[in-house]
């Protein structure tokens with residue numbers, strides 16, 4: 160292994176488990192199996208027409224060249240306005256950087272701050288990429304299990320216990336992928352009280368699902384609850400989920416200017432600016448007609464309610480109602496220890512997921528990928544017909560277990 164020409168920090172990271180699950184499902188499909196794919200974590204809607212039009216117009220007007228590394232003035236102004244309007248957060252232009260998706264914002268924020276061995280507190284279940292991003296920066300992910308009984312959320316006591324002198328960041332993702340768990344203002348208050356005692360800990364908020372809420376609540380923000388954290392908080396967001404723009408690759412970070420400047424320097428020497436055409440489209444997404452959000456959320460909600468009811472009717476499975484995002488994180492603890500018709504014992508959630516895939520052709524992702532077992536994740540960002548078929552197959556496969 161030491162002779163590998165791939166650096167050890169890269170050898171330590173794993174390929175994304177959701178990509179691997181999707182690859183396996185595609186392979187089975189190529190072999191002629193009928194596969195219901197409930198893996199994909201992206202909106203199944205087209206990007207709204209007025210946003211697509213803005214891209215065409217931008218191309219026609221010659222917006223086809225390099226932009227400022229931090230993003231066009233128009234887009235950063237739109238982000239400043241969005242943060243003020245929607246989150247009550249005040250930022251200046253030099254406190255914003257546009258990145259190639261929220262993913263790049265998170266990775267680059269770690270890249271500019273994490274020294275070897277620095278710790279990043281990641282509440283589990285977590286989005287699959289967080290720990291590997293930390294590892295890629297030679298940091299140490301400190302995973303804190305947040306059980307279903309606590310709404311899959313980090314408590315103040317857990318945070319206090321996880322902080323060490325080496326803690327660099329606390330990462331908050333609300334609503335969360337994969338559980339939809341969303342912190343309330345009082346919950347943020349409790350976390351903020353702990354953070355105020357530990358000034359060396361920075362806070363990264365991944366707000367990518369903020370608008371995908373089903374309970375009529377506006378998504379709270381820790382900075383709105385405790386503005387004193389502003390100087391050590393990095394707000395990460397983007398247009399991928401809210402405006403069905405995953406392929407356009409526009410995310411952003413807002414934070415203290417030293418962090419933003421360092422990200423600007425690193426990105427200017429590595430990736431360069433984001434696609435000029437996508438930036439024009441994202442500007443229109445943020446400044447333009449917002450009705451797509453309510454329309455798409457209404458559709459997600461219908462799917463969530465219908466799929467949740469079907470899953471919860473299956474003996475052996477249970478799923479808490481996710482208040483946001485577009486996933487169901489299903490508890491399959493009661494299936495552990497059961498035996499498949501082929502005589503295989505289900506020892507862990509990845510066995511359950513493999514059984515559902517191989518025997519029923521339903522592709523999902525095992526809880527092990529998200530750091531909290533025994534669960535599996537199913538995406539509701541697909542049609543009702545596909546979801547119904549998936550639930551029917553899951554019910555059939557579970558009924559055959561002994």
Ligand code: PMP
Nearest residue numbers: 260261262286336367397399410
């Ligand atoms: N954060 C979370 C929690 C996500 O689920 C995703 C997408 N799967 C991202 C960030 C990445 O978003 P983007 O497309 O903006 O890179």
